Amino acid sequence: MPLSPENAAEMSSVENQAHSHPMSLSNLEDCFGRLYRVFGAYEAEQLIGFAIVQQIVDELTLLDICINPQFQGKGLGLHLLNHIISDAKQQEAVIVMLEVRQSNQAAIGLYQKLGFVESGRRTGYYPAESGREDAILMDYRL
Numbered sequence: 001m002p003l004s005p006e007n008a009a010e011m012s013s014v015e016n017q018a019h020s021h022p023m024s025l026s027n028l029e030d031c032f033g034r035l036y037r038v039f040g041a042y043e044a045e046q047l048i049g050f051a052i053v054q055q056i057v058d059e060l061t062l063l064d065i066c067i068n069p070q071f072q073g074k075g076l077g078l079h080l081l082n083h084i085i086s087d088a089k090q091q092e093a094v095i096v097m098l099e100v101r102q103s104n105q106a107a108i109g110l111y112q113k114l115g116f117v118e119s120g121r122r123t124g125y126y127p128a129e130s131g132r133e134d135a136i137l138m139d140y141r142l
Contacts (some may be wrong), residue, residue, distance in 0.1 A: 001048075002038065003038040003039065003040040005029060005032045007038070007040060007047065008025060008029045008032075008087075009023075010047040011038075011040075011124070012024075014047060014048065014068050017065060018066045018068060018069055019070055020129075021127060023064060027028050028052075029033050030134045031052045031054075031064075035055060035056060036052060036063075038052050039083060041067075041076055041079060047068075048067065048069040049066075049076050050065075050066055051065040051080045051084055058092060058094045059095050060084075060088045060091070060095065061096075061097045061098065062081075062096060062097070065077060067092075067106075072106075075083075077107075078113075081110070082114075085114070085140065085142070089142055093142055094141070095140065095141055095142060096140040096142065097128045097138070098137075098138050099135040099137050099138070100135065100138065101126050101133055101134075101135065101136075102121075103128070103133055108136065108138075117138060117140075119137045119138060121137060122134060122135040
């Protein structure tokens with residue numbers, strides 16, 4: 001289901017639970033411009049996951065996907081990603097791009113399962129407990 005700026009505080013709560021380096025509330029609020037689409041998943045009226053995408057012409061970038069840790073491993077990320085791919089096709093995108101921490105093997109496995117392939121690497125891009133870690137760039141051709 002599409003989310004609106006009124007959902008930003010709920011999104012921030014999920015983000016803070018799920019990510020070691022979460023986006024700020026103000027950054028999340030900025031993701032509701034005309035080039036962005038934000039999708040959410042609910043369980044009993046509680047936001048349990050969301051995804052933020054940005055489309056410029058025919059290129060769609062997955063900026064964030066976040067699932068409440070209590071609901072991870074239950075197929076919700078797969079469901080959101082399938083929705084994003086379907087939406088991208090409807091919006092006439094030709095590629096879906098993303099970046100992921102090299103340490104996030106669960107996410108990398110999920111992306112590969114869907115057909116995303118590594119397309120590059122940003123060395124030392126993300127802050128990490130032991131310094132910096134690489135961002136793996138992945139894409140999916142539609």
